């Protein structure tokens with residue numbers, strides 16, 4: 001599988017960690033040049049460890065996007081924080097993200113990364129006036145022995161090439177872990193479920209998106225016809241089911257249309273998407289559901 005790998009080849013795991021909404025998923029997508037991890041304006045969008053692989057002739061960086069660091073309030077949160085702990089433990093190097101518009105050196109949850117090797121990445125620098133940029137970076141310089149402080153913008157692409165070069169140089173020498181043309185390790189149906197969840201976060205408010213789980217019940221590729229996808233949306237309460245379906249089924253219809261568009265864009269082909277809503281009381285606190293929905297090994 002790995003012919004012609006030069007001795008100078010470098011490879012390793014780089015985990016993106018930080019508080020909710022700092023821009024972890026957006027940064028990983030921008031570094032990969034492809035949308036793998038869903039992004040919304042709402043905190044706690046990411047629930048899983050999401051792997052994205054960046055390969056070149058001389059390197060392979062395996063990024064892991066993680067849920068934001070939070071204080072757990074229910075079982076799902078505990079499972080999310082376990083994913084963060086695993087991603088920190090498994091990494092050769094951490095990217096610890098701080099939001100340039102909101103954070104200060106005192107507001108970061110640095111205790112979670114203990115003494116692991118890390119770079120501090122300042123995100124959203126496009127929103128900072130130019131004259132404030134340098135003084136802002138200086139406030140973080142020397143903090144906790146971070147190897148470097150790298151100001152970035154995932155929107156303009158500012159400094160992303162510098163960040164990639166720095167990562168390539170810092171990873172240990174070794175062969176690739178995955179074939180060079182592989183971009184992730186999750187099956188297609190995982191991404192389809194995530195894209196539906198992204199639209200739920202977009203269209204519904206308050207508790208509803210946070211109580212929601214999306215499972216792909218059937219995914220059938222059909223020659224000469226659209227792929228068939230049957231997805232169930234699980235909620236914790238009957239009232240949430242009513243909100244998702246809406247008057248005369250209008251809300252679910254609108255959601256289905258929006259999700260179908262993003263899925264088709266992602267897959268590059270037409271699909272037939274069928275959605276239905278189920279109530280599973282308190283699934284976020286029940287271990288058997290957390291396991292079967294893929295939050296626990």
Ligand SMILES: Nc1nc2c(ncn2[C@@H]2O[C@H](COP(=O)(O)OP(=O)(O)OP(=O)(O)O)[C@@H](O)[C@H]2O)c(=O)[nH]1
Pocket residue numbers: 019020021022023024025026027038039040041042043044045046047066067068069123124125126127152153154155156
């Ligand atoms: N202007 C600007 N906005 C950004 C940038 N990076 C991320 N954002 C926005 O910040 C919000 C949160 O981004 P995400 O990538 O979902 O943040 P996250 O850290 O993965 O969030 P969680 O999943 O909650 O942990 C979204 O509205 C993004 O569009 C950036 O470089 N510039």
